[in-house]
Amino acid sequence: MSELVRVAVDAMGGDHAPDEIVKGAVEAVNADTGVKVFLVGRQEAVEAQLKNYTYDGERIEVVDAREVIETAEPPVMAIRKKKDSSIVKALHLVKDGTCDAFVSAGSTGAVLVGGQVLIGKIKGVERAPLAPLIPTQKGVTLLIDCGANVDARPSHLVQFAKMGSIYMENVVGIKNPRVGIVNIGAEEEKGNALVKETFPLLQACEDINFIGSVEARDIPAGAVDVAVCEAFVGNVLLKTYEGVAAVLIKKIKGTLMSSLKTKIGALLIKPALKKTLGTFSTEQHGGAPLLGLNGLVVKTHGSSKAEEIKNSVLQCVTFTEQKIPDKIRKNITIKEKEGSEHGV
Amino acid sequence: MSELVRVAVDAMGGDHAPDEIVKGAVEAVNADTGVKVFLVGRQEAVEAQLKNYTYDGERIEVVDAREVIETAEPPVMAIRKKKDSSIVKALHLVKDGTCDAFVSAGSTGAVLVGGQVLIGKIKGVERAPLAPLIPTQKGVTLLIDCGANVDARPSHLVQFAKMGSIYMENVVGIKNPRVGIVNIGAEEEKGNALVKETFPLLQACEDINFIGSVEARDIPAGAVDVAVCEAFVGNVLLKTYEGVAAVLIKKIKGTLMSSLKTKIGALLIKPALKKTLGTFSTEQHGGAPLLGLNGLVVKTHGSSKAEEIKNSVLQCVTFTEQKIPDKIRKNITIKEKEGSEHGV
Numbered sequence: 001m002s003e004l005v006r007v008a009v010d011a012m013g014g015d016h017a018p019d020e021i022v023k024g025a026v027e028a029v030n031a032d033t034g035v036k037v038f039l040v041g042r043q044e045a046v047e048a049q050l051k052n053y054t055y056d057g058e059r060i061e062v063v064d065a066r067e068v069i070e071t072a073e074p075p076v077m078a079i080r081k082k083k084d085s086s087i088v089k090a091l092h093l094v095k096d097g098t099c100d101a102f103v104s105a106g107s108t109g110a111v112l113v114g115g116q117v118l119i120g121k122i123k124g125v126e127r128a129p130l131a132p133l134i135p136t137q138k139g140v141t142l143l144i145d146c147g148a149n150v151d152a153r154p155s156h157l158v159q160f161a162k163m164g165s166i167y168m169e170n171v172v173g174i175k176n177p178r179v180g181i182v183n184i185g186a187e188e189e190k191g192n193a194l195v196k197e198t199f200p201l202l203q204a205c206e207d208i209n210f211i212g213s214v215e216a217r218d219i220p221a222g223a224v225d226v227a228v229c230e231a232f233v234g235n236v237l238l239k240t241y242e243g244v245a246a247v248l249i250k251k252i253k254g255t256l257m258s259s260l261k262t263k264i265g266a267l268l269i270k271p272a273l274k275k276t277l278g279t280f281s282t283e284q285h286g287g288a289p290l291l292g293l294n295g296l297v298v299k300t301h302g303s304s305k306a307e308e309i310k311n312s313v314l315q316c317v318t319f320t321e322q323k324i325p326d327k328i329r330k331n332i333t334i335k336e337k338e339g340s341e342h343g344v
Numbered sequence: 345m346s347e348l349v350r351v352a353v354d355a356m357g358g359d360h361a362p363d364e365i366v367k368g369a370v371e372a373v374n375a376d377t378g379v380k381v382f383l384v385g386r387q388e389a390v391e392a393q394l395k396n397y398t399y400d401g402e403r404i405e406v407v408d409a410r411e412v413i414e415t416a417e418p419p420v421m422a423i424r425k426k427k428d429s430s431i432v433k434a435l436h437l438v439k440d441g442t443c444d445a446f447v448s449a450g451s452t453g454a455v456l457v458g459g460q461v462l463i464g465k466i467k468g469v470e471r472a473p474l475a476p477l478i479p480t481q482k483g484v485t486l487l488i489d490c491g492a493n494v495d496a497r498p499s500h501l502v503q504f505a506k507m508g509s510i511y512m513e514n515v516v517g518i519k520n521p522r523v524g525i526v527n528i529g530a531e532e533e534k535g536n537a538l539v540k541e542t543f544p545l546l547q548a549c550e551d552i553n554f555i556g557s558v559e560a561r562d563i564p565a566g567a568v569d570v571a572v573c574e575a576f577v578g579n580v581l582l583k584t585y586e587g588v589a590a591v592l593i594k595k596i597k598g599t600l601m602s603s604l605k606t607k608i609g610a611l612l613i614k615p616a617l618k619k620t621l622g623t624f625s626t627e628q629h630g631g632a633p634l635l636g637l638n639g640l641v642v643k644t645h646g647s648s649k650a651e652e653i654k655n656s657v658l659q660c661v662t663f664t665e666q667k668i669p670d671k672i673r674k675n676i677t678i679k680e681k682e683g684s685e686h687g688v
Contacts, residue, residue, distance in 0.1 A: 137591050150528070150536035184494070184579040192494035192576045216583035220591040232536045233580055235528040236573075239560035240584040247481050247564040248592055248624060255620040256613060265612025269599065272606050276599040280592060 004036045004059070005320045007313050008090040008099040011041030012068045013106025014304050018042075021105065022049035024309025029059045031310065035317050038099055040065050040090040065089040068106075071302065075109030079117060087111060091118040094295040101296035101316035103287060105304040112148045115290045115297040122325055124332040125292035127152065129160045129231070130299060131167065132288035134241055135280045138222030142168050142177075146234035147290065154198040157181070157228055158205065162331050163291040164226035165208045170322040171289075171315065177225035180214030182233060194230060202228070207331065249277055287312035292332075294325060348380045348403070349664045351657050352434040352443040355385030356412045357450025358648050362386075365449065366393035368653025373403050375654065379661050382443055384409050384434040409433040412450075415646065419453030423461060431455060435462040438639040445640035445660035447631060449648040456492045459634045459641040466669055468676040469636035471496065473504045473575070474643060475511065476632035478585055479624045482566030486512050486521075490578040491634065498542040501525070501572055502549065506675050507635040508570035509552045514666040515633075515659065521569035524558030526577060538574060546572070551675060593621055631656035636676075638669060 009025050011018045018041055025037045036059040039046050043064040050060065067085035069078045082088060087106055091114045093099040102119075104111050108130075116128050130147030133140040144164040149156065161179050168177040181198060183191045190213065191199070202210045214224045216237055229237065256266035286308055287300035296319045298312045353369050355362045362385055369381045380403040383390050387408040394404065411429035413422045426432060431450055435458045437443040446463075448455050452474075460472050474491030477484040488508040493500065505523050512521040525542060527535045534557065535543070546554045558568045560581055573581065600610035630652055631644035640663045642656045 216580040217587040220587040236560040243561040243564040244588040265609040268609030269606045
């Protein structure tokens with residue numbers, strides 16, 4: 001029992017809570033005998049859902065939390081006031097060592113702020129980046145940072161590059177991941193002040209495979225494994241990704257229904273097309289880890305269904321078994337010394 | 345004759361120069377009797393192409409320029425050294441009043457730098473933004489700035505909003521265009537330092553229809569007519585747009601060819617699908633104007649063919665007839681006073 005990876009799951013977060021969340025937690029427990037899930041939320045609502053499933057009762061525990069933080073609430077205030085919310089209670093489970101990780105489809109702001117404030121950052125980590133995996137032509141790319149750390153400094157971006165590399169290598173399984181900095185041209189002299197200051201610092205890092213600037217145009221084609229950027233830029237990139245794909249797919253579907261001829265054609269291509277578009281949906285790749293904390297926090301989409309929750313819980317198992325926080329701690333400490341040599 | 349709009353066209357710029365450029369210029373002259381084109385480039389190469397067409401000889405003039413600025417050349421140096429290049433000679437035609445506007449598919453950097461240095465900015469304009477039209481579900485949106493003005497200040501963004509509004513209203517024909525600032529959330533308290541400082545200044549502008557923040561996710565759906573942002577962010581947004589659309593279309597085409605069944609389906613949907621994807625290509629909407637100069641400069645895609653060149657030349661006619669520089673001059677002057685009240 002002592003070897004189990006213990007994951008707290010926010011049973012009340014997201015558009016499909018608690019039913020899809022509970023279903024996903026049960027599926028994770030049934031898929032991996034090495035995991036125990038703590039479902040945090042209104043006990044009666046969670047238990048009503050649990051009744052529908054068969055699972056190892058030793059490996060699912062319900063933790064009662066009466067309050068829910070809504071998406072629209074100002075996060076700092078919500079974390080401070082709603083002590084009995086599923087997010088705050090779950091974060092405390094990680095803080096006090098009852099759990100190794102936390103998965104939530106709830107308020108992004110509350111999860112980001114709460115993670116940093118309640119769980120705390122690894123010693124030496126300046127900021128905790130949110131790092132979603134985005135689909136590309138070749139597989140997936142880690143986009144780091146898309147979180148709340150706007151107006152980052154060069155030293156933050158260097159740490160993001162290190163943490164992203166460790167994650168891609170150890171959790172996603174990409175050997176020697178290619179790290180690029182998101183820029184407006186491939187030439188070294190291009191960029192804004194932040195990129196120009198960060199570029200030589202990344203070049204000086206011996207423990208990452210820095211390949212230089214990457215243009216946003218080349219990210220969907222899979223030009224890098226880790227795309228480093230400041231959070232505002234990362235958020236715009238991620239949201240444009242989702243928005244363009246959504247509108248394009250909508251337009252294509254409209255076209256397929258536009259005449260009898262296209263409707264017949266649509267019947268013939270539908271299964272294959274559905275599979276293709278599925279691989280290119282940002283929602284198919286599970287949650288985004290908030291890296292650099294003393295424990296893992298995974299933020300899934302608000303629209304998460306059971307499969308994304310299940311995958312995120314299993315992602316926590318790999319993360320914990322690979323001792324990612326230890327690896328980051330070691331790596332960042334070396335970094336601090338290098339950083340000070342560069343006057344960061 | 346004195347009423348003709350005179351447009352200089354860079355005959356040597358882009359992947360398909362000079363043949364497609366010359367063809368586009370001829371098509372523009374044949375489409376609109378109110379325009380005269382000055383084709384700037386190697387005389388013998390341009391004249392060899394012109395021989396293939398029938399057109400009003402009074403309204404096409406060849407201006408010899410022996411040098412060509414390559415895309416990879418550092419722009420500032422290229423503009424300074426290559427006095428006999430098609431870009432520098434064409435910009436001088438606008439500067440000395442021989443031409444009203446300039447269209448180029450050549451080096452973006454050289455066109456941006458050269459436009460600002462040689463033609464010069466309208467009095468009161470702090471920076472000249474590059475403003476491409478991007479396709480949306482509903483039509484087109486002006487993305488301003490995607491140019492070389494990285495690390496802009498709030499007062500620059502306010503001017504971009506004004507210039508973008510004038511352009512959309514008078515050239516594209518959108519009444520009372522909706523202006524939004526690109527942000528990472530719809531709430532007013534979100535954003536980086538630049539957005540937070542700019543937001544109240546835009547709210548205070550009485551001469552634009554400012555509707556608040558716009559998330560990158562909602563731009564493809566057509567949430568605003570003018571999307572205001574700093575150039576680095578705009579460039580990332582534009583390039584992500586192009587990259588995601590290109591990869592998605594490539595994946596869909598691959599799917600259609602994946603089996604006999606899908607190939608038959610593809611035959612049935614192909615014409616309709618081609619039309620749909622065509623409306624969503626960023627290259628179908630002509631060139632991007634560089635606004636705020638004493639004359640119009642339009643930068644078209646490096647991959648421009650005749651149609652984009654033709655459309656860009658005709659765009660210059662509307663721009664000149666609508667006296668856009670005068671309208672900007674008037675508007676920006678008022679702005680300066682307002683700006684100083686806000687301590688900008």
